[in-house]
Amino acid sequence: MGFGDQLAQYVVSGLTTGAVYALVALGFCLIYNATRVVNFAQGDFLSLGGLMAYSLLIGAGLPMALAFPLAIVAVALVGALLERLAIRPARSRQVMVLIFITIAASILMRGVFKHLWGKQALALPPLSPETPLHLMGATFTPQNLWVLAITLVAIVALVWFFNRTLTGKAMRATAINSSAAALMGIDAHRMTMYSFALAGALGALAGVLITPITSLSYNVGVIIGLKGFAAAVLGGYGSFPGAVVGGLVLGLIESLTAGLISSVYKDAVAFVVLLLVLFLRPGGLLGVKGGNRV
Amino acid sequence: MSAQGKKFFLTLAALAAVLALLPLVVTNPYYLNVLNVVALNVLVVTGLNLLIGFAGQISLGHAAFFGLGAYISGILSGSYGWEPWTALVVAALVVAVVAMIIGIPTLRLEGNYLVMATLGFNLIVTVLMLQLDDITGGPSGYTGIPSLSFFGAPIATDISFYWLAWGAVLVGLILARNLVHSRVGRGLKALHEAPLAAAASGVPIEAYKVKVFVVSAVYASVAGSLYAHYYGIVTPGTFDIFKSVELVTMCIVGGMGSLWGGLFGAALLTPMPQLLAVVEEYKDIFFGGILLVLLIFLPQGLVGWLEGKRVRPGGRAF
Numbered sequence: 001m002g003f004g005d006q007l008a009q010y011v012v013s014g015l016t017t018g019a020v021y022a023l024v025a026l027g028f029c030l031i032y033n034a035t036r037v038v039n040f041a042q043g044d045f046l047s048l049g050g051l052m053a054y055s056l057l058i059g060a061g062l063p064m065a066l067a068f069p070l071a072i073v074a075v076a077l078v079g080a081l082l083e084r085l086a087i088r089p090a091r092s093r094q095v096m097v098l099i100f101i102t103i104a105a106s107i108l109m110r111g112v113f114k115h116l117w118g119k120q121a122l123a124l125p126p127l128s129p130e131t132p133l134h135l136m137g138a139t140f141t142p143q144n145l146w147v148l149a150i151t152l153v154a155i156v157a158l159v160w161f162f163n164r165t166l167t168g169k170a171m172r173a174t175a176i177n178s179s180a181a182a183l184m185g186i187d188a189h190r191m192t193m194y195s196f197a198l199a200g201a202l203g204a205l206a207g208v209l210i211t212p213i214t215s216l217s218y219n220v221g222v223i224i225g226l227k228g229f230a231a232a233v234l235g236g237y238g239s240f241p242g243a244v245v246g247g248l249v250l251g252l253i254e255s256l257t258a259g260l261i262s263s264v265y266k267d268a269v270a271f272v273v274l275l276l277v278l279f280l281r282p283g284g285l286l287g288v289k290g291g292n293r294v
Numbered sequence: 295m296s297a298q299g300k301k302f303f304l305t306l307a308a309l310a311a312v313l314a315l316l317p318l319v320v321t322n323p324y325y326l327n328v329l330n331v332v333a334l335n336v337l338v339v340t341g342l343n344l345l346i347g348f349a350g351q352i353s354l355g356h357a358a359f360f361g362l363g364a365y366i367s368g369i370l371s372g373s374y375g376w377e378p379w380t381a382l383v384v385a386a387l388v389v390a391v392v393a394m395i396i397g398i399p400t401l402r403l404e405g406n407y408l409v410m411a412t413l414g415f416n417l418i419v420t421v422l423m424l425q426l427d428d429i430t431g432g433p434s435g436y437t438g439i440p441s442l443s444f445f446g447a448p449i450a451t452d453i454s455f456y457w458l459a460w461g462a463v464l465v466g467l468i469l470a471r472n473l474v475h476s477r478v479g480r481g482l483k484a485l486h487e488a489p490l491a492a493a494a495s496g497v498p499i500e501a502y503k504v505k506v507f508v509v510s511a512v513y514a515s516v517a518g519s520l521y522a523h524y525y526g527i528v529t530p531g532t533f534d535i536f537k538s539v540e541l542v543t544m545c546i547v548g549g550m551g552s553l554w555g556g557l558f559g560a561a562l563l564t565p566m567p568q569l570l571a572v573v574e575e576y577k578d579i580f581f582g583g584i585l586l587v588l589l590i591f592l593p594q595g596l597v598g599w600l601e602g603k604r605v606r607p608g609g610r611a612f
Contacts, residue, residue, distance in 0.1 A: 111578025
């Protein structure tokens with residue numbers, strides 16, 4: 001295998017994980033824009049998506065076309081519940097306290113997952129049979145294509161939702177100025193809850209897509225979640241296009257450094273990128289410059 | 295001395311008295327060990343609370359500073375034969391410089407950039423501890439760290455370390471209190487109340503924030519070094535991101551920005567895993583659940599709750 005083929009291989013796998021980081025980063029952005037809160041349970045939405053899909057598919061014997069969407073809806077509900085039961089009733093509106101509420105929820109959720117699904121690694125089957133495909137010297141599985149294609153569809157759907165539907169526009173209005181939105185008759189609480197639900201759905205989608213490639217366990221989302229967070233910062237925290245670009249760029253950087261330099265520090269690369277962005281360009285690639293948002 | 299100052303030193307004296315008498319009751323080495331771990335956590339959390347209370351910033355990297363203090367001190371004395379006390383001081387200096395490198399670029403920004411940077415930093419440090427196995431011993435940890443000594447007598451037993459660790463806590467509390475009442479402390483308080491007014495009155499906000507961040511990192515480093523010389527072994531898992539979360543949790547549960555809050559939070563949460571060990575299977579569910587309820591309904595922390603209750607008897611603190 002020549003260098004060019006190798007490079008193509010790294011690009012394919014980098015874009016695949018990058019797409020998943022993008023989905024996770026989009027979830028972070030949604031909740032951040034609605035509440036200014038960094039939702040540390042985002043990674044657990046991903047784990048839960050994979051776990052629910054596993055139970056509905058293998059446990060309940062549902063067909064894939066039913067099991068996967070149902071899993072996504074279920075996690076969206078969990079996201080909405082997180083807002084309704086933990087964020088909304090919180091006595092303090094301090095962002096720091098709310099962030100730690102999501103951390104506590106994350107610990108609680110992982111405890112529940114561990115109890116229900118056990119500690120062992122589970123296997124979620126890919127969307128279609130694993131016959132390797134070849135393109136420009138790179139070998140990849142149909143799952144790589146599925147990840148990229150479905151991520152693209154999800155992004156297009158989000159753009160449509162936020163620009164063309166009344167609810168989407170109301171959510172954007174709430175994110176920009178919640179009191180002004182409330183004066184226009186928008187139920188800001190409800191919009192915030194929708195943001196959490198949508199973030200849950202995006203996390204679950206990422207879980208359904210990536211766990212056939214990685215593996216599935218109760219805590220698979222922790223490290224992917226943190227990398228999705230790094231991707232969101234890289235793109236410009238809170239920016240939707242930034243989340244997508246940040247995710248893909250981070251996936252590529254990670255895959256290329258692991259392939260061409262060394263895979264020993266693979267898990268550190270994303271966070272070195274995170275620190276460099278914060279030091280050199282805290283607004284991120286597509287965010288505001290400087291980050292001095294008053 | 296002000297009434298507030300009197301109250302502080304009276305409380306401190308009461309604490310010292312309790313600490314002096316406690317070993318008469320607690321002789322079981324297991325419980326002494328728990329008390330020692332509580333002391334080290336109190337030390338870290340006291341520093342962390344200075345940062346949260348006065349700079350209004352959270353660090354999710356204090357386990358890394360704690361870990362760097364432990365590893366640097368341990369390796370310098372274990373592999374290179376340094377005097378442990380010297381190693382402890384050098385580790386603290388290195389950590390101070392590292393904290394400055396992280397703090398200067400991120401603390402000048404509005405918003406929660408320090409959380410993000412320290413989070414990333416902690417994850418990197420964990421990977422380095424795991425991967426640099428020639429130096430750090432890798433996943434199984436670094437062993438053979440000598441104990442500290444006091445005028446030639448080694449501080450190797452649980453009880454001798456008890457005096458050292460809680461002594462360090464008392465000194466740490468006094469230093470923190472002095473910082474709060476210094477020019478820097480007053481400047482930061484002004485910053486907390488009215489940032490623009492503070493800046494307009496010539497408070498060098500960024501420099502002060504960095505100072506407090508560095509001081510809080512040094513608290514963690516010293517606690518880490520003490521930890522390393524007490525146990526003689528350090529492992530990467532002790533200093534991961536979850537430990538950082540736990541430390542901030544102690545601040546929040548005890549009372550953010552309150553000097554005594556850290557003491558309460560650490561004393562309450564440190565033995566929690568052991569207590570919850572009886573329900574091993576449900577440990578995380580209980581811990582997460584308790585934390586969630588406290589954060590939702592008691593965000594001012596235990597100390598804040600107690601103080602609020604005194605101000606408005608019968609009424610709700612919030």
